[in-house]
Amino acid sequence: MTGTTQTPDEGEDDLARLLAAMPGLASLARTVVGLRPRRGEPGIRDSHVGGPMLWPLGEPWPHCADADHGSGRSAPMVSVAQLYATDVPEIAFPEDTDLVQIVWCPDTHALPEPQFTGKHCRVIWRRSGEVVHGPGAQPDPWEHWDAEWDEVPRPCTVHPELVVEYPWREELPAGLRKQLENSEELNDLYWQESVTGGWKVGGSKSWASSDMPESLDCPECGAPLVLLLQVDSYEDLPLVSENPHTYLCTVTGRHVVWGTEECTLAREATGFRVDDVADAGIYVCSADPRHRALYFTQ
Numbered sequence: 001m002t003g004t005t006q007t008p009d010e011g012e013d014d015l016a017r018l019l020a021a022m023p024g025l026a027s028l029a030r031t032v033v034g035l036r037p038r039r040g041e042p043g044i045r046d047s048h049v050g051g052p053m054l055w056p057l058g059e060p061w062p063h064c065a066d067a068d069h070g071s072g073r074s075a076p077m078v079s080v081a082q083l084y085a086t087d088v089p090e091i092a093f094p095e096d097t098d099l100v101q102i103v104w105c106p107d108t109h110a111l112p113e114p115q116f117t118g119k120h121c122r123v124i125w126r127r128s129g130e131v132v133h134g135p136g137a138q139p140d141p142w143e144h145w146d147a148e149w150d151e152v153p154r155p156c157t158v159h160p161e162l163v164v165e166y167p168w169r170e171e172l173p174a175g176l177r178k179q180l181e182n183s184e185e186l187n188d189l190y191w192q193e194s195v196t197g198g199w200k201v202g203g204s205k206s207w208a209s210s211d212m213p214e215s216l217d218c219p220e221c222g223a224p225l226v227l228l229l230q231v232d233s234y235e236d237l238p239l240v241s242e243n244p245h246t247y248l249c250t251v252t253g254r255h256v257v258w259g260t261e262e263c264t265l266a267r268e269a270t271g272f273r274v275d276d277v278a279d280a281g282i283y284v285c286s287a288d289p290r291h292r293a294l295y296f297t298q
Helices: 012-021 023-028 174-182 184-193 261-267
Strands: 030-034 078-084 099-104 121-126 161-165 225-232 239-242 245-248 255-257 279-285 294-297
Touching: 012 023, 012 184, 023 174, 078 225, 099 225, 121 279, 174 184, 245 261, 255 261
Parallel strands: none
Antiparallel strands: 030 161, 078 099, 099 121, 225 279, 239 245, 245 255, 279 294
16 A cells, blocks of 8 residues: 545535635645554554554563553553555654554543543654564553453554545634634534544544634643544545435445444444544644644543
C-alpha cells in the first residue's frame, strides 16, 4: 500500500447548494485522510490501527503510571495506530522521520483543563530504517485489559482515502457562523457536509456534544495544536437506502445492511466505543509535533 486514493463525493448536490449559499466557505476546504480501518492482521512494517508496532530492541514499552488501575500499579499502554509516510504522506512528519506511532492507556482519567477527562497518550516519531526491531517488547493487551470494557483497538489494516471537509462551525469566521444561525436549512446542510467522521488524519474534530475549548494550545510552547488523529466509535459510511438501512462499505465496495455481522464489522471494525459512543482527537503541536500530545474527547 502506497499513497492515498481519491473517491467521489457522495453529497455533491448538497455540497454545491451549500457552497452557492455561502461563497466564503470554498476557500476553507481541507483535504483530510480517512483511514478506513478493516479488521485484519497487519504486520510491523504496515500502517495500521491497533496492530503490532515496529519497536526498537531494548526500548521499554510505555506504561501508564496513573494509580487508577485497580491494582495501583502502572499498566501497559496499548497500540492505537502506526502510520508510515509512504502510506499517509499528508502527515507533517518532523524532519528525518517517516513513521508515527500512537499508544494510549485504555482507562479514562481525570485530566487538567482544558481536557478535563480522557486518556494518557503518547505519540512517537521515528525513522523506520534505523529501527532494529525487538520482538516481544509489545505486551499482549489482553493480559491486563478487558476485551468488553476497556478501549483497546482490535488490529485493523487501513485503506487511506482523501476526503474534503470544512471546519467545525465554531472555527468558522463570524459572518459564516451568523449565516448558519439564521438558516435552519444551511445549518442542517453544514452539519452533514462539514466535518468527516470515522478514523482520520488531519482536519477538524466534531464538538457536537460539548463546546469546543476556547484555546487549543501546546502546553510546552503555546503554539496552536492541530489534529493528528481522530478516533471514532463508528466509520462514517454513506447511506444507500433507508428501507432497510443499507450502507456502502467504501473499502470493499459492497452494500451492507444494518444489523448484519458484515455491517457491524464495516462500521465498527476497531471493536470498541470511545467513551461509549463519542469520538476523540489526538492533537500535536503545530510548531513541533514532538512536544507532548493531548487527548480530547466530547
